Amino acid sequence: MTAYGKKLAIFLAASVALxxxxxxxxxxxxxxxxxxxxxxxxxxxxxxxxxxxxIINFTGQLTLGHSAxxxxxxxxxxxxxxxxxxxxxxIVLGSIVAAIFGFLIGLPTLRLKGDYLAIxxxxxxxxxxxxxxxxxxxxxxxxxxxxxxxxxxAWVFFSMIFTILILSHVVKSRQGRAMISVREDEIAAxxxxxxxxxYKVMAFTLGAFFAGxxxxxxxxxxxxxxxxxxxxxxxxxLVIYVVLGxxxxxxGCIASTTILTILPEALRPLNDYRMVIYxxxxxxxxxxRVKNIRxxxxxxxxxxxxxxxxxNAAA
Amino acid sequence: MTLVEFLQQLINGLSLGSVYALIAxxxxxxxxxxxxxxxxxxxxxxxxxxxxxxxxxDLHLPFVPTLIVAMLGSxxxxxxxxxxxxxxxxxxxxxxxxxxxxMGVSLLLENGFNAVFxxxxxxxxxxxxxxxxxxxGPVRTDSLxxxxxxxxxxxxxxxxxxxxxxxxxxxMRATSADKDAAALMGINVNATISATFAIGSALAGAAGVLxxxxxxxxxxxxxxxxxxxxxxxxxFGGIGMIPGAFLGGLxxxxxxTFVTAWYSPLSGAIGFIVLIVILIIKPSGLLGKKVxxxx
Amino acid sequence: xxxxDIDRISIRFGGLTAVSEFSMSMEKNDICGLIGPNGxxxxxxxxxxxxxxxxxxxxxxxxxxxxxxxxxxxxxxxxISRTFQNIRLMKNLTVLENVKISFxxxxxxxxxxxxxxxxSYFREEEEVERQSMELLKVFHxxxxxxxxxxxxxxxxxxxxEIARALATKPKxxxxxxxxxxxxxQETQELAELIRWIRKEFDIAILLIEHDMRLVMSVCExxxxxxxGKIIAEGEPEKIRNDPKVIEAYLGEEAAHA
Numbered sequence: 001m002t003a004y005g006k007k008l009a010i011f012l013a014a015s016v017a018l019x020x021x022x023x024x025x026x027x028x029x030x031x032x033x034x035x036x037x038x039x040x041x042x043x044x045x046x047x048x049x050x051x052x053x054x055i056i057n058f059t060g061q062l063t064l065g066h067s068a069x070x071x072x073x074x075x076x077x078x079x080x081x082x083x084x085x086x087x088x089x090x091i092v093l094g095s096i097v098a099a100i101f102g103f104l105i106g107l108p109t110l111r112l113k114g115d116y117l118a119i120x121x122x123x124x125x126x127x128x129x130x131x132x133x134x135x136x137x138x139x140x141x142x143x144x145x146x147x148x149x150x151x152x153x154a155w156v157f158f159s160m161i162f163t164i165l166i167l168s169h170v171v172k173s174r175q176g177r178a179m180i181s182v183r184e185d186e187i188a189a190x191x192x193x194x195x196x197x198x199y200k201v202m203a204f205t206l207g208a209f210f211a212g213x214x215x216x217x218x219x220x221x222x223x224x225x226x227x228x229x230x231x232x233x234x235x236x237x238l239v240i241y242v243v244l245g246x247x248x249x250x251x252g253c254i255a256s257t258t259i260l261t262i263l264p265e266a267l268r269p270l271n272d273y274r275m276v277i278y279x280x281x282x283x284x285x286x287x288x289r290v291k292n293i294r295x296x297x298x299x300x301x302x303x304x305x306x307x308x309x310x311x312n313a314a315a
Numbered sequence: 316m317t318l319v320e321f322l323q324q325l326i327n328g329l330s331l332g333s334v335y336a337l338i339a340x341x342x343x344x345x346x347x348x349x350x351x352x353x354x355x356x357x358x359x360x361x362x363x364x365x366x367x368x369x370x371x372x373d374l375h376l377p378f379v380p381t382l383i384v385a386m387l388g389s390x391x392x393x394x395x396x397x398x399x400x401x402x403x404x405x406x407x408x409x410x411x412x413x414x415x416x417x418m419g420v421s422l423l424l425e426n427g428f429n430a431v432f433x434x435x436x437x438x439x440x441x442x443x444x445x446x447x448x449x450x451x452g453p454v455r456t457d458s459l460x461x462x463x464x465x466x467x468x469x470x471x472x473x474x475x476x477x478x479x480x481x482x483x484x485x486x487m488r489a490t491s492a493d494k495d496a497a498a499l500m501g502i503n504v505n506a507t508i509s510a511t512f513a514i515g516s517a518l519a520g521a522a523g524v525l526x527x528x529x530x531x532x533x534x535x536x537x538x539x540x541x542x543x544x545x546x547x548x549x550x551f552g553g554i555g556m557i558p559g560a561f562l563g564g565l566x567x568x569x570x571x572t573f574v575t576a577w578y579s580p581l582s583g584a585i586g587f588i589v590l591i592v593i594l595i596i597k598p599s600g601l602l603g604k605k606v607x608x609x610x
Numbered sequence: 611x612x613x614x615d616i617d618r619i620s621i622r623f624g625g626l627t628a629v630s631e632f633s634m635s636m637e638k639n640d641i642c643g644l645i646g647p648n649g650x651x652x653x654x655x656x657x658x659x660x661x662x663x664x665x666x667x668x669x670x671x672x673x674x675x676x677x678x679x680x681x682x683x684x685x686x687x688x689x690i691s692r693t694f695q696n697i698r699l700m701k702n703l704t705v706l707e708n709v710k711i712s713f714x715x716x717x718x719x720x721x722x723x724x725x726x727x728x729x730s731y732f733r734e735e736e737e738v739e740r741q742s743m744e745l746l747k748v749f750h751x752x753x754x755x756x757x758x759x760x761x762x763x764x765x766x767x768x769x770x771e772i773a774r775a776l777a778t779k780p781k782x783x784x785x786x787x788x789x790x791x792x793x794x795q796e797t798q799e800l801a802e803l804i805r806w807i808r809k810e811f812d813i814a815i816l817l818i819e820h821d822m823r824l825v826m827s828v829c830e831x832x833x834x835x836x837x838g839k840i841i842a843e844g845e846p847e848k849i850r851n852d853p854k855v856i857e858a859y860l861g862e863e864a865a866h867a
Contacts, residue, residue, distance in 0.1 A: 056411075108595050109595070119546065127591075174719055180703065181703075181714070187662070236418050275430070276427045279419040289408070291403065
């Protein structure tokens with residue numbers, strides 16, 4: 001067996017084992033419906049975070065509008081399902097629609113750099129939210145109801161595993177190498193024969209596809225979607241997941257997404273104040289990072305996770 | 316649309332635009348000096364509106380003192396944000412870290428005000444400025460729009476004087492041109508950056524009071540939409556360019572007023588649509604210069 | 611037919627004519643030097659040759675094709691490669707990864723086969739790895755293949771940049787101040803390396819350099835640029851004694867002294 005085959009086998013076996021353990025706990029009632037929902041949200045957020053990670057951390061393009069593709073995936077999948085297409089196919093088609101939008105939006109905007117790109121992607125996100133609000137067939141501002149609860153734990157878990165697998169393959173390939181070179185130095189990359197626009201758009205389209213996948217799963221989990229839940233606040237959440245996850249590594253991104261999804265839930269008893277603690281924490285972490293002060297338990301957790309991730313990730 | 320209607324809409328557009336211009340100046344000044352899109356700037360505008368609300372309601376101050384107190388309060392808020400959140404990161408962290416911190420500050424102010432003062436809208440006392448309708452020939456407008464336009468113009472003239480005729484203005488221009496050289500010439504760069512935040516925030520606070528009186532409703536999330544539009548105005552005019560922010564604000568206000576009169580569902584997206592069109596056609600804005608990386 | 615044939619290219623930035631009516635030609639195996647005082651327009655010539663800037667007028671023909679105004683990555687595809695004055699390595703990548711970047715445009719594996727890990731993916735990856743390691747060996751960097759580029763000493767960074775440029779398999783290699791920041795010993799080695807590259811890879815080399823000893827020792831032909839114009843051209847010996855060149859470098863008085 002090749003080294004790659006071995007890694008892949010270990011990764012898949014570990015995933016199935018984790019799934020089996022979690023399912024057994026759910027079956028036994030040790031994980032109740034509330035926790036189950038949080039777990040499913042984590043899986044969906046991990047898909048979103050990894051797709052954002054490809055664009056921000058690997059390709060170096062700061063997008064503040066990634067939730068738009070989640071919205072497109074969610075609405076497209078739900079609308080396609082309602083005309084009689086099976087659940088699985090609806091989700092896939094929804095992701096493809098999101099990818100097409102990603103391509104169309106990426107092509108003109110990715111010529112822009114840095115802050116300008118950030119603000120433009122944010123603009124596209126808001127325009128898509130407003131557009132959906134004005135399409136009465138999609139439920140308009142009131143949102144879309146009547147979506148069956150087809151998403152279960154198996155769907156989100158294995159969609160997440162699928163995403164990890166595909167994206168880790170992408171970053172360790174000539175395409176991934178090209179994306180990383182764009183992040184490192186665009187001028188040098190072009191001088192080495194790389195069509196930087198092509199790979200930026202490729203990353204953006206791939207990212208949109210997986211955001212669309214997450215959106216589709218989300219729609220069939222929530223059974224109700226409304227445009228404002230995909231506005232740029234959601235995009236900012238995604239940026240925070242990947243930036244705290246550290247540059248360009250999957251394990252850190254998964255860990256930070258998990259923590260940051262649980263955190264608001266854990267702070268729920270504080271009511272309105274939990275939404276104060278979250279940004280406060282964010283500012284403090286950014287400042288501590290720059291002063292090279294590490295929160296001991298957090299950094300331990302990350303480094304352990306990273307080591308484990310290296311052994312397991314099929315990369 | 317008749318000519319009279321057109322002129323009335325134009326006045327409304329200009330007064331809305333002058334508010335955008337006031338906020339846009341803060342974005343453009345901060346961007347010019349530290350290269351940061353200060354996401355929290357639109358929340359300073361909200362803070363200004365709240366300060367104005369409290370001093371006019373609880374202390375029964377009239378319009379001008381209310382405006383001044385709100386401007387001072389906003390300036391302090393802006394400097395506090397800069398000192399505690401941004402300064403530790405300046406020059407040490409990547410620009411994306413700084414941007415994320417700014418987003419954090421923005422969320423903190425919005426959610427913090429929501430937690431402390433509640434999310435329900437509040438309104439200014441009715442007698443702070445009486446609304447009279449004024450006829451200029453056949454064109455009828457109201458005193459509120461004219462006062463807003465007038466106040467904004469006065470503040471912007473003051474800003475021009477500060478920037479081009481005072482020592483601190485000279486320091487600001489020097490710092491934004493080259494921080495290291497400015498420091499070598501004996502300019503206190505940190506103090507200059509703080510002063511820039513203070514001035515920009517004061518203008519945003521003034522805009523908050525003006526809009527609070529005009530729309531008679533303030534809430535913790537009131538800054539988001541005008542913030543986006545003001546930022547668009549700044550980019551439109553060429554970010555970092557002070558006259559550009561002024562011009563961009565006025566033009567955007569007029570565009571928005573006319574587009575909304577024509578098709579109202581677009582009002583939420585118009586700022587972004589204009590922004591994207593500009594960035595794709597002429598990313599450097601109306602008055603900006605193209606900068607390309609040296610190879 | 612010459613390999614490179616530049617015919618009267620000019621470029622203006624605002625009111626300033628940075629390079630005016632620049633012409634030169636190079637044969638298949640030439641080593642040519644481009645010298646001149648700071649701000650004379652040498653790097654601008656490189657930038658026009660590599661597609662960073664588009665000349666306002668004039669033509670550039672390479673290998674029989676017109677290349678003026680092509681995108682930088684297309685020009686690399688036509689087999690012109692370069693290094694940068696202010697070393698532009700991918701700092702956070704390893705030495706090996708830096709060289710592998712140059713193979714992206716030469717390999718054909720589709721996104722689908724990369725994702726599905728088809729046999730073509732593994733075949734290509736192996737080939738890229740092998741060729742990259744071969745190049746690193748030539749430049750004595752194979753022992754540091756897993757070191758981050760930013761951690762290399764200065765001279766090795768310069769060598770890595772040349773290795774990376776050669777990995778794109780150029781017919782013409784452009785070196786922008788390769789000896790900058792090197793000590794005399796390293797410069798001496800660099801001169802040998804340049805001659806050796808020409809022989810081993812059978813390519814033409816055009817270099818910008820301030821170190822006169824290096825230029826005089828490796829170049830067969832030298833072009834001197836001042837204020838965007840060619841003021842002299844010829845063999846090293848001729849350039850050394852040209853009063854115009856001495857004037858440009860040392861000022862008018864020195865030339866007449």
